[in-house]
Amino acid sequence: MTGEVRRAETDVEREDAFAVRFEVFVEEQGVPEDLEVDGKDDEAVHFVGYAADESSDGSGSDADPRPVAAARLREVGDATGKVERVAVLEERRGDGWGRAIMEELEATAADRGLSTLTMHAQTPVEGFYRSLGYETTSDVFEEAGIPHVEMEKSLD
Template identity: 55%
Template structure:
């Protein structure tokens, strides 16, 4: 059974970072210096487990007043299309509401935009490139 936790310990944070490294750095060839940044120090991190195995990760940080930014949502290749991303986002959104965010924004890889659309996120603006990958901005009201 999959469980999503706030990564509130060093072990859980390391597990979240390991998932991100596998998905973004190894699989998608994102430069490691771009993947890890100063926001990692202050963001709220999430990690999804199947038993003891970390299989997904995400982070949430303050973006603007009352707006949170969803970032680094990753699910290991072997576990995609099994509801892990949805479980991560549901847990993250509950945490965002508890923090007091009214709105969430994110930069979705273009190929993942339909996934976020099913969760109520709406595309804003034109496609752009980030870390060498096409993205679109999306937002969702939590009110």
């Protein structure tokens, strides 16, 4: 992985994160757009990963690095955050972007005083989240026609 993950603080960074999510969830996985855009983005902290070795115009220049990963974090309870919309473009999976975006998200959660993170993880990536310290806390259930499990991690 060559690039950086950062909190999406500007409109452009947020749009970049949304573009990654749209490509992964709507175009690749067939999630209906009205489920992907759930009205909770304004209450979340967004993250975006930019590949320095790839530009949005295909030139390889890092003058306009290409967004390749995204995630969001919402506070959902007393000292609890929910990890949502973690997405890495298909051609960049396995390059370390998922781990990098989760590290930034978890650091932000800890800085905000959150002690527990929960998520609904798609079952094909359950093992990835286990490798980051998350534990499965539910049986398999469906969201948007995709099998998921609930997972949790203590940040203490």
